Amino acid sequence: MEKHTILTLSIVNCQLSICAFAMAQTRPNIVYIMTDDHTAQMMSCYGPSPVQTPNLDRLAHEGVLFRHSFVANSLSGPSRACMLTGKFSHKNGFTNNEHGIFDGSQQTMPKLMQLAGYQTALIGKWHLVSTPTGFNHWDILEGQGEYYNPTFLHQDGTRSVEQGYCTDVITDKAIRWMDQRDKSQPFILFVHHKACHRDWLPDLKDLRAFEDQTFDLPANFWDDYLGRTAAQDQEMNIASDHDMDLIYDNKIYLPGDASRLSELYLNYVRRLSPEDQKTYFQFHDSLSRAFKAHPLTGRALTEFKFQRYMRDYAKVTKSLDENVGRLMRYLESHDLLRNTLVVYTSDQGFYMGEHGWFDKRFMYEESLNTPLVMRLPEGYRRRGEVSEMVQNIDYAPTFLEMAGAVVPPDIQGQSLVPLLKDNSPRKWRDAIYYHYYEFPAEHMVRRHYGIRTQRYKLIHFYPHTAAAQDTTHRPRIDQWELYDLQTDPTEMHNLYGNPSYRKVQRQLHRRLRQLQKQYDDPIEQQIP
Numbered sequence: 001m002e003k004h005t006i007l008t009l010s011i012v013n014c015q016l017s018i019c020a021f022a023m024a025q026t027r028p029n030i031v032y033i034m035t036d037d038h039t040a041q042m043m044s045c046y047g048p049s050p051v052q053t054p055n056l057d058r059l060a061h062e063g064v065l066f067r068h069s070f071v072a073n074s075l076s077g078p079s080r081a082c083m084l085t086g087k088f089s090h091k092n093g094f095t096n097n098e099h100g101i102f103d104g105s106q107q108t109m110p111k112l113m114q115l116a117g118y119q120t121a122l123i124g125k126w127h128l129v130s131t132p133t134g135f136n137h138w139d140i141l142e143g144q145g146e147y148y149n150p151t152f153l154h155q156d157g158t159r160s161v162e163q164g165y166c167t168d169v170i171t172d173k174a175i176r177w178m179d180q181r182d183k184s185q186p187f188i189l190f191v192h193h194k195a196c197h198r199d200w201l202p203d204l205k206d207l208r209a210f211e212d213q214t215f216d217l218p219a220n221f222w223d224d225y226l227g228r229t230a231a232q233d234q235e236m237n238i239a240s241d242h243d244m245d246l247i248y249d250n251k252i253y254l255p256g257d258a259s260r261l262s263e264l265y266l267n268y269v270r271r272l273s274p275e276d277q278k279t280y281f282q283f284h285d286s287l288s289r290a291f292k293a294h295p296l297t298g299r300a301l302t303e304f305k306f307q308r309y310m311r312d313y314a315k316v317t318k319s320l321d322e323n324v325g326r327l328m329r330y331l332e333s334h335d336l337l338r339n340t341l342v343v344y345t346s347d348q349g350f351y352m353g354e355h356g357w358f359d360k361r362f363m364y365e366e367s368l369n370t371p372l373v374m375r376l377p378e379g380y381r382r383r384g385e386v387s388e389m390v391q392n393i394d395y396a397p398t399f400l401e402m403a404g405a406v407v408p409p410d411i412q413g414q415s416l417v418p419l420l421k422d423n424s425p426r427k428w429r430d431a432i433y434y435h436y437y438e439f440p441a442e443h444m445v446r447r448h449y450g451i452r453t454q455r456y457k458l459i460h461f462y463p464h465t466a467a468a469q470d471t472t473h474r475p476r477i478d479q480w481e482l483y484d485l486q487t488d489p490t491e492m493h494n495l496y497g498n499p500s501y502r503k504v505q506r507q508l509h510r511r512l513r514q515l516q517k518q519y520d521d522p523i524e525q526q527i528p
Contacts, residue, residue: 027117028377029340030188030399031327034083035320036076036125036197037360039350040371042317050215051314055325059344060373064382064420068389069372070432070452071348074360076197077102077127078437079347079392084108084134086396086411089435090521094128096438102128107408109396110134110188116405119185121177124170124192135190139173141166145194147201147316148271161271165203166194167316171323175330188399191327195320196350198358199248201268202315204276207283209318215310215353217303220490223355227494229479230446230461236351236359238309239302243443244358250308254288306353313352341402342375345392354490361445363434363459364491368452380420388419388428389454412519430454433515435523439464446477449523451512457483457491458508462523482508 040046043053045060072082073089081094081102086109089095094102110120111134119136126132126140142151142159150166153159162169174191181187202209225231237243247253248261269280287308296304324344331337349367351357360367372390376382393413400407401415418425435449450459463476482496482505495501516524 027186027404028402029186032343033191035193035195035346037350038196038346041352043371051317053321055321059375063375064386066372066386066390069370070368071370071392073436074348074367076347083392083395086393086413088519098438098441102130104130104133108134112400112405113188113403116403119181119187122190123173125194146271167319167323171326196313196316200312200316203319204279206315206318210311210314218354221353221356229477235444236357238306238356244305250305251284252288252291339377341377345372346370359443363450382420386419389432391432431511433519455486
């Protein structure tokens, strides 16, 4: 080959490399941080909060905060499947945790990001049973994962116990991957934390945090559920020893104590080294002895359990916020913030004593609403609060559009890019659709679907089929609920059938049927 030909090929290859590098620089990287069961009530950027979250607040202050961010199905695995596919549960096939196995062969957003030239990586909680697909690299917790010295399943099929606190370990792994990635390509990194999932075991350095703080009871803590049959018949009451276990959830344990969940609790703590176990039990033994010396009953016991729950949840949140700060400092120190979209959200919201509850599942605001804040890369002008209604099915088309990829027509979410570029997009959705399936199952929340507009909410709790017969022989429920969120933001008064809302009720039914048709959910034809 002649010299000038070799020189020409060298110049072309160099130009191609420069072009690839330029594309990597112009298309934003994406760091998607998703926590488990973290709720907007426990983020100080969302308003008055019993805890401070300065690092999460920074994302909101430097970017955007979505005031009306919702999930399509308030449950961990289904929510993750909605995010990955941009489709509702009935379309992606993963409707519930009890019997679901995510079909990894289907079209997913990470696979489409790979085709668009992105490196894809997943670190942390997966919780979809099947093996992850569409990721150049993955390193996931087994099942729900453990807070202390968690077990990870690696891409090569091996397992290992990683020493440390789970939130720290996941952040370490995320930073390590960013250090080792191919710098010539843009990337999307999914950082999925176990926190703030039950049973809220804190980092040992935070054992005494919040112990001097008394948390206010929510105004509807002593809800009597009048006019709301499904709310009366569930298993997520803080007051109930069956629902919130004094040992497993509140850590009130002395050697010899027993409960239905005590051994599971002890197994989690025994993952610590003997020295760390000593530190852990020294703290909790003193609380347990004080409780046993002056046992409580009735409302006093319920309020005690609430305080213990809130303190443990706050401790776990503290560590989470600190690790978001660690990630931000890494991006900043490596000159990545300018061209990186940083997303923070949770798989759903959570009850912090509202209605007397913990957990999620219901279409009521605390669990339907999920926090969503974004720090935007260059070129995206929106700042401050976003009031438009968004859902977790919107993340997939958003990331694809930002990556310059084609959004397939079967994706049911809407790209948020118009909201991120313009303070007043010409057209946006006027309602969101929701469908929860997991019954009978843990916490016994009835199956239901519904619609939420900016002001109103219509929910249908529908009877389970014979194929899903409840072995506890709970009564079948077929009830509609209607709420005016402007006059009743805590959803205490079911207005369904109220003559004053007859027109609104009729309009909501019509819009609900339109959404079910739009999203191809045939549930109305399947109810017995």
